[in-house]
Amino acid sequence: MKTFSNKEGALIIDKMILAIQENKQYLSDIDGLIGDGDHGINMNKGFTMCREELDNNPGDLAHSAKILSKILMMKIGGSMGPLYGKLYRGFASELSGKDEIGISEMGAALEGMLSSIQAISPAKPGDKTLIDTLVPAVEAFKKAQAEGKEFDVALDEMKAAAIVGRDSTKDMLAQLGRASRLGERSRGVLDAGATSCCLLLGVLADTSIELVK
Amino acid sequence: MKTFSNKEGALIIDKMILAIQENKQYLSDIDGLIGDGDHGINMNKGFTMCREELDNNPGDLAHSAKILSKILMMKIGGSMGPLYGKLYRGFASELSGKDEIGISEMGAALEGMLSSIQAISPAKPGDKTLIDTLVPAVEAFKKAQAEGKEFDVALDEMKAAAIVGRDSTKDMLAQLGRASRLGERSRGVLDAGATSCCLLLGVLADTSIELVK
Amino acid sequence: MQKFVNDPSKVVDEMLEAYVKVHADLVSTTENERVIKYKHAPVKGKVGIVTGGGSGHKPAFVGYVGRNMVDAVACGEIFSSPPAQMFYDAIKAADGGKGVALLYGNYAGDNMNVAMAMDEAEDEGIEVKKVVANDDVPSAPKGEEAKRRGVAGEILMWKVGGAKAAMGASLDEVIAAAQKAIKNTRSMGVGLAPCAIPEVGHPNFTIEEGKMEVGIGHHGEPGIEVCDLEPSAKIAQRFCNVILPDLPFESGDEVVVLISGLGSTPVMEQYIVFNDIEKILKERGIKIYLSYVGNYFTSLEMAGVTCTLMKLDEELKECMDYECDSVGMQQFQR
Amino acid sequence: MQKFVNDPSKVVDEMLEAYVKVHADLVSTTENERVIKYKHAPVKGKVGIVTGGGSGHKPAFVGYVGRNMVDAVACGEIFSSPPAQMFYDAIKAADGGKGVALLYGNYAGDNMNVAMAMDEAEDEGIEVKKVVANDDVPSAPKGEEAKRRGVAGEILMWKVGGAKAAMGASLDEVIAAAQKAIKNTRSMGVGLAPCAIPEVGHPNFTIEEGKMEVGIGHHGEPGIEVCDLEPSAKIAQRFCNVILPDLPFESGDEVVVLISGLGSTPVMEQYIVFNDIEKILKERGIKIYLSYVGNYFTSLEMAGVTCTLMKLDEELKECMDYECDSVGMQQFQR
Numbered sequence A, B: 001m002k003t004f005s006n007k008e009g010a011l012i013i014d015k016m017i018l019a020i021q022e023n024k025q026y027l028s029d030i031d032g033l034i035g036d037g038d039h040g041i042n043m044n045k046g047f048t049m050c051r052e053e054l055d056n057n058p059g060d061l062a063h064s065a066k067i068l069s070k071i072l073m074m075k076i077g078g079s080m081g082p083l084y085g086k087l088y089r090g091f092a093s094e095l096s097g098k099d100e101i102g103i104s105e106m107g108a109a110l111e112g113m114l115s116s117i118q119a120i121s122p123a124k125p126g127d128k129t130l131i132d133t134l135v136p137a138v139e140a141f142k143k144a145q146a147e148g149k150e151f152d153v154a155l156d157e158m159k160a161a162a163i164v165g166r167d168s169t170k171d172m173l174a175q176l177g178r179a180s181r182l183g184e185r186s187r188g189v190l191d192a193g194a195t196s197c198c199l200l201l202g203v204l205a206d207t208s209i210e211l212v213k
Numbered sequence C, D: 001m002q003k004f005v006n007d008p009s010k011v012v013d014e015m016l017e018a019y020v021k022v023h024a025d026l027v028s029t030t031e032n033e034r035v036i037k038y039k040h041a042p043v044k045g046k047v048g049i050v051t052g053g054g055s056g057h058k059p060a061f062v063g064y065v066g067r068n069m070v071d072a073v074a075c076g077e078i079f080s081s082p083p084a085q086m087f088y089d090a091i092k093a094a095d096g097g098k099g100v101a102l103l104y105g106n107y108a109g110d111n112m113n114v115a116m117a118m119d120e121a122e123d124e125g126i127e128v129k130k131v132v133a134n135d136d137v138p139s140a141p142k143g144e145e146a147k148r149r150g151v152a153g154e155i156l157m158w159k160v161g162g163a164k165a166a167m168g169a170s171l172d173e174v175i176a177a178a179q180k181a182i183k184n185t186r187s188m189g190v191g192l193a194p195c196a197i198p199e200v201g202h203p204n205f206t207i208e209e210g211k212m213e214v215g216i217g218h219h220g221e222p223g224i225e226v227c228d229l230e231p232s233a234k235i236a237q238r239f240c241n242v243i244l245p246d247l248p249f250e251s252g253d254e255v256v257v258l259i260s261g262l263g264s265t266p267v268m269e270q271y272i273v274f275n276d277i278e279k280i281l282k283e284r285g286i287k288i289y290l291s292y293v294g295n296y297f298t299s300l301e302m303a304g305v306t307c308t309l310m311k312l313d314e315e316l317k318e319c320m321d322y323e324c325d326s327v328g329m330q331q332f333q334r
């Protein structure tokens, strides 16, 4: 049974923070095409604050995810603050108290992500939001799990599905948030939230696979 | 003795109004280089109002000049309103009650222009204002008069001196009004007021000569 | 970008730091430096009035904190909804024991953050009710009013709610009056030039020279159409053609008119637009009871104006006449 | 030009036509449609306060007509001095029988037109005295203060003169107080972007992207230097380096600070500039008694700010605290 410890898992959040910091400009540029160009700025501010907090108050994966969730919800605001705040809160609550994280724990955590975000967001697949990345990714993981595949294989399939989901937003018409008012003009451009979500799920998969080896 | 009647003289003001209307854009463009670009607009507004008033209330040269003076002083404002207002008021007061206008009446009227404007303006020759056109023009006329030249010759010499005066403002450094703050940058450009004054004195000369024939 | 800025990511903090110094006789800080309150808030026995939103709309939102107006405000980043914590801290700062009325604009982020803040307030036993402003007509078609965004009409909602609370009304009465205010309010914007978020460094949308965007949102959200810039009188006609039938405003109605510049449009031009709108309302037999012209709800340095009309009844009139003192709106008792 | 205009040559007329409708409870017209007066002017037994100047500086000049402020104002074309007739009609509209104080800015056209208007008033037996504001430090070197132009400092002169007159002071006392106010006031402007007179159709001066004009006049008159745009804190240092030594302002002084936007600079940025100036004044031991931040004296859509400081004594403090009600400045009794 391939697993990694909750403690080692803190590395996942560290890597997610770096990924957001490195892609701050990229994410803002995408958001600028059909939004107000601040997605990278908002995410970077929250993830960087989390970095500072974790440096003084380190802990395992669940702990780190909880800190990130609290900061996003309480400090960042915008539309992404509450959304990613709830996403990380759902993820953390499923993992807290678990020493080892394997395919079943990860499955429950991914589902926790999805259910908590869907509790406050009316977004459905096809609305050109981060949901269009998250839903296929979680489904792919759960399918691989049901088929008895290995943890690292399920993670890879989750990552691949996230990429497909992100790219599918290109030709979608935005139904929610700022871009929704653009109608036709919102087609032909990736959704910023779907892109950042794909980025983060990719880091989750890669780092977990590394830890599991 | 070459003269023209005060009554016929009203044509001078009519021609002055046309000249200002035709040069509205030109005068504003010059003012725009070292001022706020409204000299043509201000002058056109005043001279056009005078046109409308004279159409219902026509009269001789003195009368028309008085109406123009009143409008400029009372309705136009800016710096040119009071200046040209006083100029025409000095001109009109010397001619009112005169049936015929010859070289001596015109001489007194030109001096009246100069003295009434100098009563409210601190401008001296060389300050890059309309004074740099008016002073040489009046002096040239008085000199021709003193030398016993004919009325039309004196008018021609006045006009020529006005042109020389206007052109002399090109290399002057503005000492007064908006342009004075430009220092060196005000050199190399004609002064708007000097240009309009030269235009008006030119019309005064040409129309008087025509009437005297 | 031709701006007075130090660190672009600190503009909101520096602005608020200065704001509480300049208006020390009217407002004060709270432990949350992004929540500013009326100096004497919470006012015991008065319904608390709270609002909040992204910064960059001066005087909104902090500029409407004051006497008989807003008691506490949550200030987000530029054009970005304040997080739940800020709304929650503002609720606490305004709670005088008779409940809190949360009066804000219909934006996705605000709705989510307000929902979370209200949950927390409920856990702490503070009764909070909300009114969501949706006066921006072009932001959603007739029949889908609930999807419409809130713009300058929010100010009239705050004025009415603030007055009602000052008169000692209950939470339900304050909410009912504020709801009636916004329900009778319609707005539209026309944009002539874009703005840039300091941190982003360049405008997110463009309006070409000689063009105008009819129905633009005040974060530059796209409007009904982009067309050639027209004389003010024609634009006024467009305002009326969209706004009047939507309520509808009819002959004999008494209204408040509020023309707000979007930031860089000279106030002189705003009066010219008012003049043209006033003529049309007169023709239609619509009587102007009270009018406001100025930079009441801006969007950084956007050029343009929004036009807001509110249909009055006796209660709304009484609230509009009520004395208030805030930076954005001061009123001696009429 | 991205403007709301009908006939560019009629902008002032249309603006005033709207102005008196919007502020009917405060101001009214006179037979001269370019002269607007306080509704209750002339106030019997009170010294009349008159000012005037070119339009395009909203709220100046007409915006300062009101209770305990300016009684009547002459409104010229954009950036063009009002003709003598307008100043004279304003004097008549404000004359309550105790003389008229004419408080205006030092501009060539204004000086000439005021002189002619005062001659006419004298002929009619109305006692008129004047104070000429010259608070713009960069507009002339030390020692040639009489040549300096008047900018936002005029507002403090009107506030002091208006209060003094409301307290029942004589003409000489009003003039003395207004003169003391402006004598203790120093201003400087920094321009970031130009403006265009509607009738002219294009800006008369340029400020390149990334540059700023230090000491610019508010009709775009050239300043001390054009240099690279700096962070707000550095610009605040320049304001203090020019203004503080000129009076001079010294440690222990109490001052009023007024930061005015030039028209298109977001108010948020103006607060940031205030914040940086406040820090410098604190270091220098200069105490801020009262501060104003906002679009108090603009120049159409110019981007930039002017910073104005006035050194206070007890009399000036009393006048600044005095209640007033005008569109440009409203003050509940402090």
Ligand SMILES: Nc1ncnc2c1ncn2[C@@H]1O[C@H](COP(=O)(O)OP(=O)(O)O)[C@@H](O)[C@H]1O
Residues within 6 Å of the ligand: A031, A035, A036, A037, A038, A039, A040, A042, A043, A078, A079, A080, A083, A121, A122, A123, A128, A129, A130, A131, A176, A177, A178, A191, A192, A193, A194, C080, C081, C108, C109
């Ligand atoms: N209701 C929603 N549900 C899910 N995702 C949403 C929703 N609204 C917006 N988003 C996501 O938020 C992203 C924009 O985030 P960001 O730019 O930070 O916020 P804002 O729109 O407030 O500027 C969009 O690309 C979209 O994926």
Ligand SMILES: Nc1ncnc2c1ncn2[C@@H]1O[C@H](COP(=O)(O)OP(=O)(O)O)[C@@H](O)[C@H]1O
Residues within 6 Å of the ligand: B031, B035, B036, B037, B038, B039, B040, B042, B043, B078, B079, B080, B083, B121, B122, B123, B128, B129, B130, B131, B176, B177, B178, B191, B192, B193, B194, D080, D081, D108, D109
């Ligand atoms: N004090 C003065 N005496 C004589 N002429 C002056 C004076 N001040 C300005 N002028 C003239 O006025 C002209 C500018 O006029 P105009 O543009 O109409 O007024 P403003 O400067 O108020 O915009 C200048 O070109 C100059 O010739």
Ligand SMILES: [Mg+2]
Residues within 6 Å of the ligand: A031, A035, A036, A037, A038, A039
């Ligand atoms: Mg965004």
Ligand SMILES: [Mg+2]
Residues within 6 Å of the ligand: B031, B035, B036, B037, B038, B039
């Ligand atoms: Mg000029």
Ligand SMILES: [Mg+2]
Residues within 6 Å of the ligand: A036, A038, A078, C079, C080, C081
């Ligand atoms: Mg945003």
Ligand SMILES: [Mg+2]
Residues within 6 Å of the ligand: B036, B038, B078, D078, D079, D080, D081
């Ligand atoms: Mg001018």
